[in-house]
Amino acid sequence: MKWHDLNSPEIKALASRDPVAILPVAAIEQHGPHLPLSTDVNIGEGLVEAAVTQLETIPLVVLPTQAVGASLEHVTFPGTLTLSPQSLEDALVGLASGLHAAGLRRLVLSNSHGGNKAAIDSAALRIRCEFTMLVVKAHYFRFPKPSDVGLPDTEWMHGLHGGAIETAMMMHLKPDLVRTDELQCFSSLGEELERTLTWIRPEGVAPFAWTSYDLNPQGVSGDATLATAELGSRLVEHYAGVLAEVVRDAHAFPIGHLERRQTEV
Template sequence: MTRIEPWSALTGPELATIAARDPVALLPVAAIEQHGPHLPLATDVTIGEGIVTAAIEQLERNAEPLDLLILPTLAVGASLEHTSFAGTLSLPAEQAIAQIRAVGAGVAAAGVRRLVLFNSHGGNKAVLDLAALQLRAECGLFVVKASYFRFTPPPGALAADELAHGLHGGALETSMMLHLAPDAVRREALADHPSLGAKRARAGAKLGPEGDAGFAWMAEDLHPAGVTGNAAAADAGTGACLVETFAGRLAEIVTEAAGFDIAALGM
């Protein structure tokens, strides 16, 4: 039986009853930050929660035995790279780590032993790595780290160059926003914003902003508008396909987290 509940809607005794069934808790982690002139500041929140909602629908259709608790989204993350632009809200990395640790400690205190951190903002990657390790060491939690932008997209959904270099506000994010929140997209402002990384790659350079050896960057380093990628190439159909594919992978991760033999880890 699949039972999925929002953490914040439960009473304390109800949560204790669910905790005794060894559920998985899912914590969405996002950001409030600039996404250029065409996307709202809450883009990462909208995309993250949209993928979670689609994953829940897939899990309910699959009807596998599962208890899942959905924690409230941590909307403000570590967004130092975007702080030169108006509207960005950013926690210092240490505070972002402490925020996740505090929520994780509350999860553990409630008797829940499995936690999936689901991330929709690139700047949170290092934060999640450190917070997850600390929660494992300090609270004995089994913690899974998952970022949707590391999931394999559907074949042919986007050009390889766009996938490699459209890191922020490009066709990928804009397509998903056209599917999830079309009225929030400023269509008149859709444009191509070529990244410094793409220019370097075309010139044969091996060192870029991402990859096996990347340099630290502020958003304006890659493009003056703080956006990288071709938002003008985005469309809602591609966005729907991306959301469903990423949601399917998240559903698989949650299912595997629920069935993981944590006794093998000494837990």
């Protein structure tokens, strides 16, 4: 059920069922020579659509995708559109205010772009404090990885952007948008740092602030040549399954704990 396909009385009726609202948060940004600017949008929407098919008994509604995210790390490459992190944070809070006004109390932010994490963290806390809503931050790339897909550990660690994982899911979801003649292994600065430093990496225990050009001059990190449509199908199935479980949890969450006044404890 899509928010924008309903009318106002239908939204009112839906709110009476205490549904979970799912907001896909994505990005429009460069993904190298082989993937389109819409990669994060396509993956994010594909995961939500696949998850929803597993949730027929849960009252829910899917909001219009927040397509443009915080992509400062990619602005040196043509095609990237970005909001400042503060603007994205404010946009998410503004959208939540509309949900709150309609009587909704449960929101899952389903994020498909790493650069959105900081804005989502801040927005989620503001929404919790201003509207007493449950806000769940669901970043698919932080979900447990599947154990049976055969990717090397180096790809899970360093294939951060446009590597095998994203390319494979795009081959499954939008094969006509993948330039297979441009697939390459895009080595990352992270691999060098793993050999020479103890803790500092692009991601992990002590991450440093980076632009995609810092990691690779083509703005891509990972081995896209490892991608197949079969791998993409398995990844989408896995991540969508985890997302469906998150939505079930959001529906079952004892929201009364959030609605208690501090003087009651």
